[in-house]
Amino acid sequence: MEILTQMQSKRLKSAFDSSWRIIIIVAVLVQASILPLDFLFDLRANRWYWVLDFSISGLFLLDLLFNIYRYKKIRSHSVLKDVYWDTYSSWKYFIADVLAVLPYAFLLSGPLWQLLRLFKWVKVFQTMRHFQMRNIRNTSSILFWLLVFGTFLFSHWCACMWVRVHGIEPGLSNVDNYVQALYYTVSTITSVGYGDIVPHGNLEMLFNIILQFSGVALLALLVGSIVGVFTKKNPAEQRFIDNMEKLRALIHYQEISKDLEHRIGDYFTYELKQKLGYDESELMDALPFGLRNELQLEFKKNVIKDITLFESVDDQFVREIAQYLKPMILTPGDYLFRAGDKGKSMFFVQRGKLKVLSADELKQLTILRTGDFMGEIAMFKKTERTATVVSIGYSDIYELHRKEFDKVLKKYPEIAEKILVKSKSREERYI
Incomplete structure (x- = not known):
């Protein structure tokens, strides 16, 4: 159905957009990790550095083009413009994108110019804001990992600064100097401080004091975030x-x-x-009528998609029928209805299995599975039920009352005729 195809297309676009933003965040983190090492050890003599620099520049350029595309799309869309105009039209984001995209390692000498690439950090905060606004799943986990990488980058930059302040130890390789500095930095931040490496001189001691205060604040933030992520329940x-x-x-x-x-x-x-434990009624009550119908359709699209009765039907019919479907759960052995009950509604199987029994419950007529429907015979004829239906295990059912169904079928008589034809054939088979 066209409406379900549109939903799948929107989902793919949203997934691509979120994945692309995460790729940009990773590129920013890699760039931020390489910059201080370039200051210390002049990495430009290595071929891999140039490949990495141009690769990141290419990603940032594509991101700039994507942002221009989003800007034009939102500008021409009245609804999106009202919601996201402040986010995508801000000059600070555009300037940050332009400054970050330039390959400074190729254009200018000296690693100092590379600091301008850090303007891309604005993109990280913009992306996290986007995740929150778009209600991306697992936002808490993303924030947690961002904080973990932020802690690593803080330790990494402080280690590089310590090498600059303390000086490169003669007789040690660049890797050994860095590892020793990182060891000292982490020991100081975590307040362990074994004492095997100590600051000498006023500059080193001042750096150590600043590092200790910063470490206390960072650890408090990190521990609080970890506790929040692991104790928060949905x-x-x-x-x-x-x-x-x-x-x-x-x-x-x-x-x-x-x-x-x-x-x-x-x-x-x-x-x-089965993820049915969340009560969405409070959220539904807070939404306007149109969005409430869209959300109901999103909840029920899978069962509607699997019902053979609704194949190739009008999209508007699907929308209208979705708002009247009422969910119910049957436990093993529960009766959905018995032969002789008044037929006031029909039912659709979302999940589970149910057995259809004869009126005396001695003969099993058929098994109903996902996508099947039942109860339409008595509902259309306004008579008593001709069979008994029992749930075999747990079954998730949608109920549709006659009054609501009649409202919809008056607009779509061809659907009503299709249901009548199928119900007659089923009635003949069960009798």
């Missing part, structure tokens, strides 16, 4: 914990059978594993 997990606590309280004050206790616990576990 709403579904928190709801599961709350429900299990309520179940324990119920068992404490009320006598219930072990079997029922285990079944309730199994249901809560199933709800969590």
